[in-house]
Amino acid sequence: MSMHPESAVKDRYSEAAQSLQSELCCPVSYNPAYLKIIPDEVLERDYGCGDPSAHLREGETVLDLGSGGGKICFIAGQVVGPTGRVIGVDMNPEMLALARAALPKTGLDNIEFLEGRIQDLRSNPAETARYLAQHPVKTAQDALALQRHLDAHPLVADDSVDTVVSNCVLNLVAGEHKSALFREMFRVIRRGGRAVISDIVCDEAVPQHLRENPELWSGCVSGALREDAFLRAFTDAGFYGVRILKRDDEPWRTVEGIEFRSLTVEAFKGKEGPCWEGLQAVVYRGPFAAVIDDDGHCIPRGVRYAVCKKTFGLYGREPYRDQFFFVEPLHPVEHDETPFDCKQDAIRDPRATKGADYDVTTDAAVCCEPTDGDAPCC
Numbered sequence: 001m002s003m004h005p006e007s008a009v010k011d012r013y014s015e016a017a018q019s020l021q022s023e024l025c026c027p028v029s030y031n032p033a034y035l036k037i038i039p040d041e042v043l044e045r046d047y048g049c050g051d052p053s054a055h056l057r058e059g060e061t062v063l064d065l066g067s068g069g070g071k072i073c074f075i076a077g078q079v080v081g082p083t084g085r086v087i088g089v090d091m092n093p094e095m096l097a098l099a100r101a102a103l104p105k106t107g108l109d110n111i112e113f114l115e116g117r118i119q120d121l122r123s124n125p126a127e128t129a130r131y132l133a134q135h136p137v138k139t140a141q142d143a144l145a146l147q148r149h150l151d152a153h154p155l156v157a158d159d160s161v162d163t164v165v166s167n168c169v170l171n172l173v174a175g176e177h178k179s180a181l182f183r184e185m186f187r188v189i190r191r192g193g194r195a196v197i198s199d200i201v202c203d204e205a206v207p208q209h210l211r212e213n214p215e216l217w218s219g220c221v222s223g224a225l226r227e228d229a230f231l232r233a234f235t236d237a238g239f240y241g242v243r244i245l246k247r248d249d250e251p252w253r254t255v256e257g258i259e260f261r262s263l264t265v266e267a268f269k270g271k272e273g274p275c276w277e278g279l280q281a282v283v284y285r286g287p288f289a290a291v292i293d294d295d296g297h298c299i300p301r302g303v304r305y306a307v308c309k310k311t312f313g314l315y316g317r318e319p320y321r322d323q324f325f326f327v328e329p330l331h332p333v334e335h336d337e338t339p340f341d342c343k344q345d346a347i348r349d350p351r352a353t354k355g356a357d358y359d360v361t362t363d364a365a366v367c368c369e370p371t372d373g374d375a376p377c378c
């Protein structure tokens, strides 16, 4: 590519903010109820490939990466409601202008649009400009003071967002910045939060000559990751429980036999931290003979698999909850005293859960006695 992908993307979306670029449009159906308040000039410049907003909940703080004309933010603003908040980030001034001009027309007051590059959500161009206007940098001391100020005013703070969404943007980020992008998503999401990302992925690796084609790159095609690599990028950044929420059967584009299609993926943050013994177990329901989680635990179907308190808590929530039965100890382990070795694949002895002195005698004969000549009750 004669020009850097980021310049090609900037040029392309400056044009796309001003007039509709139909070749950038991938058909998506949104909930029509949320579209009513969105101005036509935004709806006409819909360059998404999925609908991550369909997975949001009331009250969430949402960050939309590459917010473009603002459509996903305007839908998200209605879903999260007055107790939630939505932040859209885009690097393109024309797209930001389009979104900011449309915002008052929607009547929503829980949304803001910020300028920034999504692979570096610490850098804060508006704050940098504001500071420099008041404190011109003339000496090394000034430069240090600027750096300190910017460190204290990141565009998006650590652990500050419930859900990161993005619609057809990650593929546009240059290859050398893609892992930083996933790390940034992980950094800004709070523990227990998640990412819901719609993006274009491909079924075969994209060859160099297609990656070097600025038209294909900025057109959301040749910057796409192969679908397995796309999912792995989340786990490499520290996410867990990654799952595909939607995968289009039909490719959006096919170039030199390579299929490019839309995928919506959800990934969770919050498995880091120490492992403590709580004498708990989980029983995997099946139907597979065993499952392996993102930490390499291999959990066979139907056995009392020993887990630490943290894993027990994680499995009790989305996305795992429906896969297991949960076995609590008879006497809860209140304090975090005994480290639990999460590297082991251990079966929890029933006596460990119940306690070695467990002895409750049940009189099965009473229950199974026929009543008044009827069939036995169990």
Ligand SMILES: C[S@@+](CC[C@H](N)C(=O)[O-])C[C@H]1O[C@@H](n2cnc3c(N)ncnc32)[C@H](O)[C@@H]1O
Residues within 6 Å of the ligand: 009, 010, 013, 024, 045, 046, 047, 048, 049, 065, 066, 067, 068, 069, 070, 071, 072, 089, 090, 091, 092, 095, 116, 117, 118, 119, 166, 167, 168, 169, 172, 173, 220
């Ligand atoms: C295909 S459009 C999608 C816009 C919007 N998400 C939608 O659904 O219509 C891509 C948008 O991502 C922005 N973008 C691309 N790369 C970016 C980057 N590295 N940092 C910030 N914004 C970026 C572009 O400026 C453009 O507005």
